[in-house]
Amino acid sequence: MKYNTQAVAALNPEYLGFIFYEKSPRYFSGKLPQLPEHIKKVGVFVDTPISELMLLTKRYQLAVCQLHGDESVTYLKELRKKIPAHVRLWKVFSVGPDFDFSSVTAFETAADAFLFDTKGIARGGNGVRFSWDRLQDYTLSKPIILSGGIGPNHVPEILDLLDSSLPLVAIDVNSRFETQPGYKDIQSLKNFQDALSRR
Numbered sequence: 001m002k003y004n005t006q007a008v009a010a011l012n013p014e015y016l017g018f019i020f021y022e023k024s025p026r027y028f029s030g031k032l033p034q035l036p037e038h039i040k041k042v043g044v045f046v047d048t049p050i051s052e053l054m055l056l057t058k059r060y061q062l063a064v065c066q067l068h069g070d071e072s073v074t075y076l077k078e079l080r081k082k083i084p085a086h087v088r089l090w091k092v093f094s095v096g097p098d099f100d101f102s103s104v105t106a107f108e109t110a111a112d113a114f115l116f117d118t119k120g121i122a123r124g125g126n127g128v129r130f131s132w133d134r135l136q137d138y139t140l141s142k143p144i145i146l147s148g149g150i151g152p153n154h155v156p157e158i159l160d161l162l163d164s165s166l167p168l169v170a171i172d173v174n175s176r177f178e179t180q181p182g183y184k185d186i187q188s189l190k191n192f193q194d195a196l197s198r199r
Helices: 007-011 050-059 072-080 099-107 131-138 150-160 186-197
Strands: 017-019 040-045 064-067 088-094 113-119 145-146 168-171 178-180
Touching: 007 017, 007 186, 040 099, 050 072, 050 099, 064 072, 072 088, 072 099, 088 099, 131 150, 131 178
Parallel strands: 017 040, 040 064, 064 088, 088 113, 113 145, 145 168
Antiparallel strands: none
């Protein structure tokens, strides 16, 4: 989120994400508008020093830290010691043709969930989807969030994934529901939300 945050919040999503990475066109700074208490705020970070991440987590009352860089297991464990216990840690993995799902195993005890995105030039927001057939190689019980180029036309495939044995707990939508970086198409989001709710 960057611009029409309250309009998106009116759709009652479970999470709203805010990117704290200055190289992103969706970089967020400044004051957040008033949001309903039930919406969990997700902060997206890329190799952010722990001290800075802690300050932003407190300032914006984040419920989740989404780690989108090359953060190590050691980094996650150190971060867990310093942030409030209720704050969840989501470690992001960029899935390309050569991605090995066994590489996530080392993070199993350090992260609360894994987010799988598409490997691209930018750190997220590439608007490209990876082959979801690759998720068959995921054998852990750790919850996962699906991201990467998800658009309105992917509802049937998402419903199939939700009905599978995958521990899929959230769908992360972004660039395919925007009219410009950080400005969401409300009607498109609503239609997508309504279609998923019919399952």
